[in-house]
Amino acid sequence: xxxxxxxxxxxxxxxxxxxxxxxxxxxxxxxxxxxxxxxxxxxxxxxxxxxxxxxxxxxxxxxxxxxxxxxxxxxxxxxxxxxxxxxxxxxxxxxxxxxxxxxxxxxxxxxxxxxxxxxxxxxxxxxxxxxxxxxxxxxxxxxxxxxxxxxxxxxxxxxxxxxxxxxxxxxxxxxxxxxxxxxxxxxxxxxxxxxxxxxxxxxxxxxxxxxxxxxxxxxxxxxxxxxxxxxxxxxxxxxxxxxxxxxxxxxxxxxxxxxxxxxxxxxxxxxxxxxxxxxxxxxxxxxxxxxxxxxxxxxxxxxxxxxxxxxxxxxxxxxxxxxxxxxxxxxxxxxxxxxxxxxxxxxxxxxx
Amino acid sequence: xxxxxxxxxxxxxxxxxxxxxxxxxxxxxxxxxxxxxxxxxxxxxxxxxxxxxxxxxxxxxxxxxxxxxxxxxxxxxxxxxxxxxxxxxxxxxxxxxxxxxxxxxxxxxxxxxxxxxxxxxxxxxxxxxxxxxxxxxxxxxxxxxxxxxxxxxxxxxxxxxxxxxxxxxxxxxxxxxxxxxxxxxxxxxxxxxxxxxxxxxxxxxxxxxxxxxxxxxxxxxxxxxxxxxxxxxxxxxxxxxxxxxxxxxxxxxxxxxxxxxxxxxxxxxx
Numbered sequence: 001x002x003x004x005x006x007x008x009x010x011x012x013x014x015x016x017x018x019x020x021x022x023x024x025x026x027x028x029x030x031x032x033x034x035x036x037x038x039x040x041x042x043x044x045x046x047x048x049x050x051x052x053x054x055x056x057x058x059x060x061x062x063x064x065x066x067x068x069x070x071x072x073x074x075x076x077x078x079x080x081x082x083x084x085x086x087x088x089x090x091x092x093x094x095x096x097x098x099x100x101x102x103x104x105x106x107x108x109x110x111x112x113x114x115x116x117x118x119x120x121x122x123x124x125x126x127x128x129x130x131x132x133x134x135x136x137x138x139x140x141x142x143x144x145x146x147x148x149x150x151x152x153x154x155x156x157x158x159x160x161x162x163x164x165x166x167x168x169x170x171x172x173x174x175x176x177x178x179x180x181x182x183x184x185x186x187x188x189x190x191x192x193x194x195x196x197x198x199x200x201x202x203x204x205x206x207x208x209x210x211x212x213x214x215x216x217x218x219x220x221x222x223x224x225x226x227x228x229x230x231x232x233x234x235x236x237x238x239x240x241x242x243x244x245x246x247x248x249x250x251x252x253x254x255x256x257x258x259x260x261x262x263x264x265x266x267x268x269x270x271x272x273x274x275x276x277x278x279x280x281x282x283x284x285x286x287x288x289x290x291x292x293x294x295x296x297x298x299x300x301x302x303x304x305x306x307x308x309x310x311x312x313x314x315x316x317x318x319x320x321x322x323x324x325x326x327x328x329x330x331x332x333x334x335x336x337x338x339x340x341x342x343x344x345x346x347x348x349x350x351x352x
Numbered sequence: 353x354x355x356x357x358x359x360x361x362x363x364x365x366x367x368x369x370x371x372x373x374x375x376x377x378x379x380x381x382x383x384x385x386x387x388x389x390x391x392x393x394x395x396x397x398x399x400x401x402x403x404x405x406x407x408x409x410x411x412x413x414x415x416x417x418x419x420x421x422x423x424x425x426x427x428x429x430x431x432x433x434x435x436x437x438x439x440x441x442x443x444x445x446x447x448x449x450x451x452x453x454x455x456x457x458x459x460x461x462x463x464x465x466x467x468x469x470x471x472x473x474x475x476x477x478x479x480x481x482x483x484x485x486x487x488x489x490x491x492x493x494x495x496x497x498x499x500x501x502x503x504x505x506x507x508x509x510x511x512x513x514x515x516x517x518x519x520x521x522x523x524x525x526x527x528x529x530x531x532x533x534x535x536x537x538x539x540x541x542x543x544x545x546x547x548x549x550x551x552x553x554x555x556x557x558x559x560x561x562x563x564x565x566x567x568x569x570x571x572x573x574x575x576x577x578x579x580x581x582x583x584x585x586x587x588x589x590x591x592x593x594x595x596x597x598x599x600x601x602x603x604x605x606x607x608x609x610x611x612x613x614x615x616x617x618x619x620x621x622x
Contacts, residue, residue: 009485010446012463023450023463105440231459238454240443244403244434249507250427250455295442 028299031292035306042310043087046317047079051324085210086316086330087309088218089275090285094308095229096267097282098289098301102236103260104166110283111268113173114261115151118180120272123147125184125199129191132198137209140202141217141273148272151176152265163254164261205278205331207316214274221270228263229301235260236297280335281308284342311338353429353510353543354379355400359409362395369395371567372409379510382537382544384554386578387564388588393547394435394515396564400545401432401513427455431504435515435547439488445499446484449474452506474505477540478532494525501532511543512536518548526550530557555579555602563587579603 011029014021048054054062054071061067062075096111103109111117127135127143155176159169184203188196201208235256238246247253268282289303315333322328355377362370369392377383377400385393398404400411402418411418418426431452439448452474453467475481478498483491488499497517504512514533518526534557537544548554554561555575562572565587571578584592584605591608608614 012468014464018460020460021463021465021467234454234457234459234462237447238451240440241448241451242434242437244398244432245437245451245503247403247423248401248427248432248434248504249452250424252423290442294444294447295440296447 025294025296025299028293028296028303032299032302032306035292035303035310039087039306039310039313042313042317043083046083046086046313047075049317049321050074050079081212081215082207082210082316083313084215085218085274086207086312088215088222089207089271089278090281090308090310090312091305092218092222092267092271092308093278093281093312094285094289094304095225095301096264096271097284097308098286098297098304099229099232099236099260099264099267100282101286102240102297102300103257103264104170105240105242106167106170107287108283109166109170111264112177112279112282113170114265114268115155115173115176115180116148116265116268117272117277118177118184119151120144120148120269121203121277122151122180122184122187124202124276125187128199128202129187129195132195138213140209141214144276145269145273148269149265151180152261152269156261164257166257169261201329202276204329205276205334206319206327206329207275207312208320208327208329210274218270218274221266225263225266225270228259232256232260232263233297233301240295240297275312276329276331278312278331278334280338281311284338285311288338288342354412354414355430355511355543355545356412357396357400357409358412360396360399360406360411361408362392362399362404363407364395368407368567370399370564373568375562375569375572377543377545378560379543380541381560382534382558383546383560383562384558385545385547385562385564386549386551386554386587387570391564391587392567393564397432397513397515397545397547398434401430402426403432403434424455427507427509429509430511430513431507431509432513433500433504433515433517435519437500439496441489442487443489444485444487445475445480445491445502446471448488448499449480449484449502449506452503455507470508471506474502477505477536478502493521494528497521497525497529498532501529505536510541511545514544514546516547516549518550518553526553533557551579551584551605552597555604556597556600575602579605 009026011024011026013024044056044059048056048059052074054074058067058071059075062071100109100111101107123146124140124144127140155169155173158172188199191199235251238249238251243253285308286300286304288307289300293299293303311334312330314337316330318333319328319330357373357375360370360373361368385397387393395404399406402411405419413421413426413429449471453471456467472481475484478501480495480498480502483495488496491499518529521529530553533544533546536542558575560572561575561578563570563578563583570587571583579594581592581594584590592605594603594605597604
């Protein structure tokens with residue numbers, strides 16, 4: 001047959017001994033490699049930038065263990081954990097958004113609509129206003145994660161009617177988000193100015209409290225969830241063709257949806273717990289990824305993660321270096337840098 | 353593989369669309385389901401492909417209740433093309449058709465040599481191999497329908513169910529799609545079960561017609577037995593004359609109009 005001779009835009013990866021076989025598309029693979037490189041450059045630059053600038057070459061030396069002691073200290077103790085937290089949290093949020101948009105089949109969907117962000121937000125505000133005196137601040141991520149998970153679970157249960165219709169779930173999520181938003185505002189209005197400011201910073205999303213422990217936790221979360229994401233790719237690709245086509249092709253639609261919802265809740269919850277209610281990353285990163293690599297989720301997921309990481313690293317870099325001595329929350333800049341790029345892609349690179 | 357329905361009742365809410373229906377769909381046939389709008393023929397087709405749950409009764413594959421079989425196993429035995437389907441923006445023909453392999457794959461085995469062969473075979477059978485790397489949304493309606501049929505072919509099933517595959521297509525493309533199905537039936541030995549609106553095309557391609565009326569199978573048989581004025585009158589509430597299709601020799605239905613009255617020469621009298 002002629003098509004086997006011609007050069008295809010895909011490569012075939014087969015290891016018969018292990019029963020492994022995959023189709024890998026060439027162009028997305030190259031684009032993802034470029035994104036990795038780009039993210040690495042962003043990270044080098046972000047690690048170097050600050051009140052005491054360190055050139056990228058010295059950053060690199062420190063990373064491989066040949067830097068001078070002062071640089072080592074600044075990088076290892078202060079900058080690197082913050083940059084790595086941004087990378088991991090940005091990736092987690094973007095992955096969560098990509099899974100959500102794939103499952104709901106709606107480009108405007110984001111995990112916010114599941115009530116995760118508002119649940120985590122309310123829990124964080126409650127913690128900062130009522131518990132932070134007695135409990136250490138390191139409990140904040142735990143509270144936020146629990147709040148997000150509880151609300152997402154409630155939305156899921158409320159939407160369950162012999163199965164999950166994603167649109168109904170999103171509508172319920174929107175209702176609950178509005179409700180929790182009001183409750184949060186009431187608490188913040190009664191708080192003192194210091195607590196209100198702290199709450200506000202959390203809600204916008206900031207990386208100022210990143211540490212090696214947040215890096216560790218996020219890394220473990222992503223490590224555990226990655227294999228599940230890998231399995232989910234097939235499901236999302238099939239679900240994208242519509243419920244009936246998916247069912248006809250043998251998808252256990254509802255069971256797979258439960259996996260996807262659990263997955264996106266865990267990803268969003270992990271990201272939000274450590275960096276707060278960062279907006280835009282989960283919504284826009286998958287869009288940008290799709291414009292670049294096309295609709296196949298095997299490519300969309302890694303590309304989204306890389307783009308989400310890049311947006312958050314860059315936003316935090318701007319927030320902490322451009323308004324010194326102020327440390328502006330990264331969440332303010334995620335939309336500010338992401339939106340124009342997104343609009344540019346939408347108008348200029350609409351070639352697919 | 354034999355698909356059959358026993359005492360099947362299908363409903364939306366409290367409204368029964370199909371009531372206590374029995375039907376055996378013999379293997380190797382080209383069966384067309386006909387009936388008026390809203391008679392439940394599409395609903396029946398969806399239930400036959402387990403896209404809809406039965407209120408009472410059940411659908412059986414070789415005697416096994418379809419609801420109790422693993423859905424992946426069902427997908428390896430019958431494929432369905434629903435009436436409405438939309439391809440995600442930017443998806444290429446190959447990416448779409450490849451999804452048909454889902455029931456044969458696992459998380460680590462996603463593109464075996466056999467998968468690759470079957471997918472390219474499906475593309476060639478539907479004459480869409482040249483379009484393989486084009487986005488589906490850049491294709492014409494007829495091409496798009498052929499691509500979706502290719503996806504169901506990639507499922508490598510013996511039985512194909514299609515819900516009004518010619519709707520929204522012009523005449524040339526309707527013929528093209530039905531010719532394709534006929535070829536798959538004759539040369540590929542596939543059992544075809546399809547819902548069609550056009551009676552004359554149904555009579556031309558089918559070797560078995562099932563007329564759905566009053567929530568049940570009103571009558572079934574070869575086109576010559578079904579295409580009779582009294583049956584058409586009952587099922588579609590329209591008077592007609594049956595003539596021979598000059599090309600295929602199959603029966604052809606020529607309906608009377610409700611407003612025009614004709615004399616025997618075909619001139620409009622009123």
